Amino acid sequence: METKKTTIKDIARLTGLSKGTVDRVLHNREGVSKKSYAKVMEVIKDLGYEPNVYASLLAQKKERVIVVLLPKYEPGEFWELTEEGIIEGADSSSNLGVKVAKVDYDQYDIESFRTACSKALALEPSGVVLAPMFRNETLVFVDKLNTLGIPFVYIDTKLETNSYLAYFGMPTYQSGYLCASILADEQQVDEVAMIRIQRDKFGKSDPTINRREGFIDYIAEHSPDCSLHNLFIDPNKPKEIDATLEKFFAEHPGIRYIAMFNSRIYLITSFLAKHPEKNYRVVGFDNLAANIKALKSGLVTCLIAQRPEDQARRAISALTDYLVFGHEPSSRDNFMPMDILTRYNAEYY
Amino acid sequence: METKKTTIKDIARLTGLSKGTVDRVLHNREGVSKKSYAKVMEVIKDLGYEPNVYASLLAQKKERVIVVLLPKYEPGEFWELTEEGIIEGADSSSNLGVKVAKVDYDQYDIESFRTACSKALALEPSGVVLAPMFRNETLVFVDKLNTLGIPFVYIDTKLETNSYLAYFGMPTYQSGYLCASILADEQQVDEVAMIRIQRDKFGKSDPTINRREGFIDYIAEHSPDCSLHNLFIDPNKPKEIDATLEKFFAEHPGIRYIAMFNSRIYLITSFLAKHPEKNYRVVGFDNLAANIKALKSGLVTCLIAQRPEDQARRAISALTDYLVFGHEPSSRDNFMPMDILTRYNAEYY
């Protein structure tokens, strides 16, 4: 039942042409008459010819580079998880003759992003993967990629440009909604604290904004009388955090529910550990090692994780597929599952 | 920085031998002197030579077959999810020259399993993936595979043989434990119903047994005074189920918590729909379409899913890796994450 794969040689034989000409047709190279072109195309369609990618790769020896633009990170931070996926993806792409190069930038310094973009272009990439932090600068960069005909894939967040090859990320609004539903355990809640991080945001695209919206909407729908409190902490001054929290929760003794929309729920664990009697119900985001630790120790009730490794791995794999095989991704916008992690299932992620 | 990949030709040149001889060494074929063998091995180690798999594949044109032994299923049943992963895996293995053939059997008919095993062997597989249902028969089959030198991978459940290449499945005990923790929402519970399916089990390996153990242990640890009720229903007589449930819950009006350890929580949704006033808290397993529907409609509180597609896909991929590249799997026992699905995140799985 398994018919032998048809090859270029078969097509050459059936058309009475040589494999050189067939090759020219396959690659739309010039120097072939309309008649021959049509004949070859017909036979190709008839036999359902598909080139042997590995033979092709072998013959070409073309070097391709995918450049990945990511924020710099300290060990244990969110972007480290993404990097893991990058490495995995790079690994499996390498035997398809695709190298992966990372260029990083400071996500709080717009100038470093500009520099990173230049560096990326200097590498003459065949494709780019990027996590867009600065809206306007990204638009400029993406424009350049377009004119150069370089395909690119968004991860984490995307901009509403219409040229990207694919996007891999989390449904941010829904993740906030989910967060609230878990925090409330689908019951009525009366007072909720949203702990936030104050930062200058010059046009940054930020998933936490959508998350908060989803969160607030759920609460509004299910517990219309609930009062939502905002509390800001500064991760750069870790020593002040506990005091800030102590003060706030002393003023609001009725609050039992705490949510945080960025990946740094671990910042409040030292406070939580001091108040076991309050039995806070706490939901945060992302499976950082520090968060998992807090989860297992029972200080955090639940984490919502978004598989940043998968995002990165699949982004690279989709881009590689496109570059090597010419396959368009089966869907352009790909939303990763929102994993609910508790102390009892965390270690299997 | 990126040194050119070393090839057989390089090794031949450096050892002063021909690539034919190098090839003999690489494949442990006979007809090469100890001296030459040692010389080649040394250079290989020095240069960190890795063969170009695609060139090798191209030259060999060897046909390999992976046989997958799975229970038959009706549309919408658990094993359909596994099959999806099989198809995916088969797809990506096919461009490495590995075909995948499925052989199915009736999981309630031991004789059909024997037949399936014979069929599988008749296909002269290079590797086998199997979900073992019948303990003794599987041991016999696995023994045969061993003597034939055919590697195999367990999915779903495994037997404690010491010869399997890898295992992909769920941590069943922990999944029961997790199930209880979610059902109780880490609170005290007083009465819980475990709905079960009665079946002849002649030595079948069955994940639901471990799940129940994990479940019972959690309850015993956290709610020692809780009474656990067993209730049996028969999926072959769907019309009787509702009556059975009505009777049971009428006799036990205090029960609010319901768990089920197989994939068929959907069987009780018609009952649940009739008693919204009881506000049952219900936890089941596996993301069957019917279960997801029940989840989204709010009849089921939560599902614990085990990614059967991933199990299958990764099993095939690991086996392919081993057959083609000679890579041993990085870990032998691979436990999939236990995904917690609620109505708010289900659609992203």
Add this chain to the structure above:
DNA sequence: GCAGTTTCCGTGCACGGTAACGGAAAATTT
């Protein structure tokens, strides 16, 4: 009708690895 262009296409080597073939050298027999 001839030289010069263009257009079109066949030939042949390369990519990295496999494996059959056959021959030289070494080991064994007579």
Add this chain to the structure above:
DNA sequence: AAATTTTCCGTTACCGTGCACGGAAACTGC
């Protein structure tokens, strides 16, 4: 020491595709 066998290894054709080279045919201009 010649004949035979065995051990070892180089040569070669091939897998399917890409691409450079060069030649034949067709077309141009005179």
